Amino acid sequence: MPSTKFAGIGFYVPEQVVTNKDLTKYMDTSDDWIRERSGIEERRYGKKHEETPTTMAAAAAKIACERAGITVEEIDFIVFATLSPDYYFPGCGVLLQRELGITNTEIGALDIRNQCSGFIYGLSVADQFIKSGMYKNILLVGAEMHSMGLDFTTRGRNVAVLFGDGAGAVVLQPTEEEGKGVLTTHLHSDGTHAEELSLLSPGSHGGYHFEDKDKFGFPTEEEAPLGEIFVYDNLLENKTYYPYMDGQLVFKKAVTKFPEVIMEALAKTGYETTDIDMLVPHQANLRIAQFVQRTLKLPDEKVYNNIMKYGNTTAASIPIALCEAWEQGKVKEGDLVCLAAFGSGFTWGSALIRW
Numbered sequence: 001m002p003s004t005k006f007a008g009i010g011f012y013v014p015e016q017v018v019t020n021k022d023l024t025k026y027m028d029t030s031d032d033w034i035r036e037r038s039g040i041e042e043r044r045y046g047k048k049h050e051e052t053p054t055t056m057a058a059a060a061a062k063i064a065c066e067r068a069g070i071t072v073e074e075i076d077f078i079v080f081a082t083l084s085p086d087y088y089f090p091g092c093g094v095l096l097q098r099e100l101g102i103t104n105t106e107i108g109a110l111d112i113r114n115q116c117s118g119f120i121y122g123l124s125v126a127d128q129f130i131k132s133g134m135y136k137n138i139l140l141v142g143a144e145m146h147s148m149g150l151d152f153t154t155r156g157r158n159v160a161v162l163f164g165d166g167a168g169a170v171v172l173q174p175t176e177e178e179g180k181g182v183l184t185t186h187l188h189s190d191g192t193h194a195e196e197l198s199l200l201s202p203g204s205h206g207g208y209h210f211e212d213k214d215k216f217g218f219p220t221e222e223e224a225p226l227g228e229i230f231v232y233d234n235l236l237e238n239k240t241y242y243p244y245m246d247g248q249l250v251f252k253k254a255v256t257k258f259p260e261v262i263m264e265a266l267a268k269t270g271y272e273t274t275d276i277d278m279l280v281p282h283q284a285n286l287r288i289a290q291f292v293q294r295t296l297k298l299p300d301e302k303v304y305n306n307i308m309k310y311g312n313t314t315a316a317s318i319p320i321a322l323c324e325a326w327e328q329g330k331v332k333e334g335d336l337v338c339l340a341a342f343g344s345g346f347t348w349g350s351a352l353i354r355w
């Protein structure tokens with residue numbers, strides 16, 4: 001059976017840099033608070049009306065394809081992980097196909113809704129397709145445009161200051177080289193705390209997405225001529241179209257689940273923490289990554305963090321960080337690379353790769 005190798009990798013972040021100080025114009029926060037609690041110094045925001053997760057993913061994908069030595073027409077499957085898609089539906093997979101100008105309709109496009117763990121979930125799915133021989137050039141991307149949907153008032157500050165925009169992409173191919181590529185992936189979920197890190201609306205839980213505010217029922221065509229927008233009052237009053245997070249709960253869970261799932265991958269493959277050449281954790285919070293590093297007793301040079309520059313880019317954070325580490329020569333041929341993530345769902349996962 002072949003294994004899955006990373007044949008090409010690329011990333012894209014928007015030009016606009018937004019510093020912590022910039023955010024103090026909109027909400028009661030400070031550079032000190034954000035740095036101290038999260039390690040973030042700045043993040044990137046995409047150009048509204050021009051950039052979307054799809055356009056950013058396309059930019060990253062073109063680099064990944066070029067580095068893999070393939071044309072976009074050679075991609076036979078697309079896996080797209082995002083929590084901030086261009087549309088409610090269809091998903092970004094087909095939008096990326098169109099954006100890249102792929103005319104081949106023999107390919108499939110899959111959308112992954114696992115938020116911070118999206119890239120690892122996507123990698124695990126792609127890995128099965130490659131190992132089974134079904135596909136030969138899978139494009140896996142994680143991309144987010146958080147800046148279009150955050151609450152930039154003081155009410156939303158615990159979430160808004162953390163997130164940034166960007167995209168990362170990899171081309172996955174089969175390899176027959178012994179011991180190379182993805183060695184193992186591990187996925188977990190626990191729906192008990194589903195709403196503790198969530199964005200609830202629009203969603204079917206509220207009955208209708210759009211309702212007559214006063215009548216509490218879907219308006220008839222006479223009452224609401226087509227084109228007129230009636231907004232569900234609960235959505236407006238509770239602002240459930242903004243992300244919500246119980247930060248302390250997420251933090252507590254993350255610092256336990258990250259080491260646990262990394263140890264699971266090591267145990268499965270017979271490696272020790274000392275065998276890891278590079279750990280690329282999902283960039284949720286620098287304090288979480290440092291906690292995990294201390295728990296696993298890894299030296300600084302074996303953990304790659306870039307949340308300081310980009311904030312938390314959710315599904316994009318691992319491929320962006322992995323790509324930067326690779327570009328800087330910190331991930332080299334033959335290295336044992338560990339990826340791990342934890343986030344909304346809760347879902348978490350890990351992957352071990354012989355680069």
Ligand code: UT7
Nearest residue numbers: 029030033037038116157158161247248250251284285343
């Ligand atoms: O990738 C998705 C997964 N997400 C995560 O992994 C995030 C995990 N959680 C965290 O990173 C942290 O919980 C946060 C960085 C979100 C918050 O840090 P914290 O140390 O847990 O702070 P807190 O929520 O306990 O809030 C402490 C205080 C509160 O004020 P009071 O009640 O003590 O007066 C907050 O209102 O800090 C206040 N606060 C802020 N102050 C300034 C919350 N956000 C801000 C802010 N600026 N941006």
